Amino acid sequence: MARFVELEEAAALVPDGCSLGIGRLPPMALVRALLRRGARDLDLVSAPTGGLAEDLLIAAGAVRSLHTSGVDLAEFGLAPNFGRAVEEGSVRVIDSTCPVLLMALQAGASGVSFTPVPGVFGSDLLRERTDWKVIEDPFGDGAEVVLVPAVAPEYSIVHGLRADDEGNLVTTIEFDDRLLVQASRQVVATTEERSADATRSLAADEQLIPAAYLEAIAVAPGGSLPIGCHGRSRDDAAAIREYLDAARDPGRMRVYLDRLLA
Template identity: 30%
Template sequence: MRKSRVLDEESALDLIQDGMTISIGGHLNSAHPMLLIRGIIRRGIKELTIVTSAQGGPETGFLIAAGCVKMLITSGVHAEGLAGIDPCFRFALQNGDIELWEADEGIVYAGLRAAAQGLPFSPWHGGVGTSIPELNSFLKQFDDPITGKPLLAVPAIRPDVAILHAAKSDEYGNVQHVHGWGDRAHYRAAKKTIVQVEKVVSNEEIRRDPSKTSIIGADAIVRAPFGAHPMASPEYYLEDQAFIKNYVSVANAAFKSGDPTGLDAFIDKYFVQPESHVDYLEKIGVRQLLSLHEF
């Protein structure tokens, strides 16, 4: 008999511990696993290495503001188009509060691919002739033994846990995204994968169109309607621009003034005080949530 992989949010969060390497799925104007991000912050999990395949979004900034991050493996961190550079990311780097594993998007995917294939590194063209190898000592340039041309050896990036958000899954961990091609790379490279979904559906519904199945047998599934808020979940709701703009404004003010009181209060209100996903949604309010439905 197949075993259900559906967990409540607290049981899923038990899989994430201090000092782990956590990869976060999602990309610009797409779904990010915010229920799990809030849980990490609420539990005070520290010393994390965070991996984002594309540029990270505000969820990475939230983790930095809460003091959860030790190192970032990323090509950059934005605020869903409302800020080209997330303020917490920018100021944390300027102040030396976090380490950066310098890369572009292709280099990160090359590292994830090496892990998925069980290889120590992956050869890659991108970055050759730039300053990226000088900024990132983990990248090694070598000559291709076949063509003699220079390549970069990108070491395998092996997350302990990948956390993703998708449209739906059955109880056995068979997941279907609306968009989410990058999330597959996280899943293949990681030792364990937690996927929060807008809804859990029958296995028969998943099998009705198996070509849409993006992940087979995730380790844990968490039912999380509106679980990507304040980011978007394609075909379910748009990003909450008012929420993100407020965050950017509060964070910029905190760093420019040198007084973190406002940012600390923001993190406490939305990430620490709510004891569950339902508590968080109640704090946002049903009117605001329903206003985000796509049209």
């Protein structure tokens, strides 16, 4: 059974220097709490693409590396701090593709150390990813096949719609974080609300993450904002544009962070 904790306690459960998966519905309140406690040297894992959470963590200097198939802010454009970090080399980027990263997470969830993947021959990734191996297919016609290592984050953070008193978490199928949760050793979650009957019935676009997968849950209404939460809130476009405006200049970004985390 997952235990319920306050937001700052949830952030304290995630240690510096760990590999950290970020849910697709980003737990922005928990990300801000991580920054308030001064998180450092995080090795982030996107599942499989990143967004505002990753960009904000990079802006604050909390990220050592990022394993991802891409980072952007959807219709709001590119992720400026991610782009700057790539250009400056201040963050190590472990490049992948969406299918490969998802299959690597599936391997992590299955408890195996690697998985074969299709569709990467002819890509520069085979040259850049020296940890990927090409072997002769032992079961087929001898054609070459690519093997990639499993991805199993030490910790992951996710945001849900609601949780019951036993710590079972309801999330949305639109942002399917179950694979990331299953691949991770420990998971810390936030939720819009807690109620005894939260999991009594699920809508067609909802799914359940059992409490057995979760270490702790913090109740954080609006915890994904300024990214909208499925069925509850829309993107706060003004807040995202304010962020993008500040991110154009590192000095203005520092002022923005000081105000955001005060």
